Amino acid sequence: MNYQYNIGCSLANLKGIREFVRSSLKDQDVPEIEMSAIVLALDEMCSNLMIHAHHCNPEHMLELHIEIPRTGKFIFEIIDDGSVFDINEFHQPELDRLVNQKRKGGLGIRLVKAIMDDVEYLKRANKNVCRLTKVVKPE
Amino acid sequence: MVQIKRLQEEGADIISVIGEIDASSSIELDLAIAKSVGEGFRKILVDCSALEYISSAGLGVFMSYIEEMKDKNIPLILFGMKEKVANTFHILGLADLLNISANKQDAKKLADELSV
Numbered sequence: 001m002n003y004q005y006n007i008g009c010s011l012a013n014l015k016g017i018r019e020f021v022r023s024s025l026k027d028q029d030v031p032e033i034e035m036s037a038i039v040l041a042l043d044e045m046c047s048n049l050m051i052h053a054h055h056c057n058p059e060h061m062l063e064l065h066i067e068i069p070r071t072g073k074f075i076f077e078i079i080d081d082g083s084v085f086d087i088n089e090f091h092q093p094e095l096d097r098l099v100n101q102k103r104k105g106g107l108g109i110r111l112v113k114a115i116m117d118d119v120e121y122l123k124r125a126n127k128n129v130c131r132l133t134k135v136v137k138p139e
Numbered sequence: 140m141v142q143i144k145r146l147q148e149e150g151a152d153i154i155s156v157i158g159e160i161d162a163s164s165s166i167e168l169d170l171a172i173a174k175s176v177g178e179g180f181r182k183i184l185v186d187c188s189a190l191e192y193i194s195s196a197g198l199g200v201f202m203s204y205i206e207e208m209k210d211k212n213i214p215l216i217l218f219g220m221k222e223k224v225a226n227t228f229h230i231l232g233l234a235d236l237l238n239i240s241a242n243k244q245d246a247k248k249l250a251d252e253l254s255v
Contacts, residue, residue: 011163015140018161018192036192036223037230043194047162099236102206104169104199107231111195114230 001068006061007046009054017046017064024066025074029138038074038134041115044108045078045087045130053082076132084128086121087112140164143171151250152180153243157189160197169200172215176204181213182250186243188219193227201237214238214253218246 003024007013021039030038046062054060063079087109098106112119118133141164142157152175160168175183185201201217208215218240220228228234238253240246 011161014161014163014194015159018159032223033226036226040192040194040227043161047194047196051162095232095236099202099205102203104165104196104203107198107202107233108195110231111227 003064003066003068005064007064008058009050009056009060009062010058011047011050011056013058014043014047014050018043020064021066021076024068028068028074028136030136031138034136037115038076038136041112041132041134042076042078044112045132048085048087048108049078049080049082049130052085053080072136072138074134074136076134078130078132079124079127081127084121087119088121141167143167145171145175147180149247150180151182151184151247152178153184153186155186155189159192160190160200161192161194162196165194165196165200168197169203172200172204176207176211176213182247182254183208183213183215184243184246184250185215185217186219187217187224188221190220190224193224198227198231198233202233205236212254214250216240216246216250216253218243 005020007016018039021042025035050056065077067075090109092110116132116134120131122129140158141160144155146153154171204215216238219242238249240249
């Protein structure tokens with residue numbers, strides 16, 4: 001089963017993204033803690049793209065694809081045509097340093113990397129595809 | 140998306156966070172804490188019992204106050220978190236850097252201990 005959701009790059013739309021992810025996974029026996037973590041990771045990736053690649057322009061669109069597997073390996077894709085923001089190349093300062101510097105940012109990417117098993121980037125039909133993979137053991 | 144209420148009990152400012160905090164709404168939490176500090180409260184408790192969701196933007200707000208509260212000797216204590224919300228703090232180890240209590244009573248007690 002595959003699900004798709006297209007949404008403009010406005011932070012007000014993050015709630016809709018969370019609801020889409022949650023409703024797409026609701027019949028998949030995903031434990032609540034895992035479900036919340038996956039919803040969070042998708043929120044983080046989309047808000048990052050909206051802010052850094054699209055400057056929150058609501059006319060720019062993101063496409064979300066969710067592939068529901070038989071094997072427990074879920075694939076989430078975020079497709080856009082903005083500039084690529086590869087989180088694998090992002091240098092993560094130590095948490096202590098962020099605290100000392102009274103920073104508010106720098107946590108989203110850590111969350112995504114901690115939650116997802118794999119984050120990769122590819123090109124398809126001239127668009128950027130950010131593919132997140134998560135293996136979930138059913139309840 | 141998020142509603143923030145403040146009330147005062149026994150000299151502590153209690154900030155209740157109701158709903159969801161994400162990149163679009165974290166500013167409201169930030170303003171509420173800043174206001175509480177600005178008004179001179181010496182103990183700030185954050186009631187998270189009606190907090191349904193928090194993303195890194197909200198975590199970042201709490202993180203950004205850790206040093207300031209330490210410098211000013213103001214205990215900032217979060218309490219009443221649901222498990223799914225608490226898990227977000229634990230993923231990054233942020234729970235170890237913040238003061239988190241199970242309920243309001245424990246939070247008040249901790250605030251008193253830290254204020255001495």
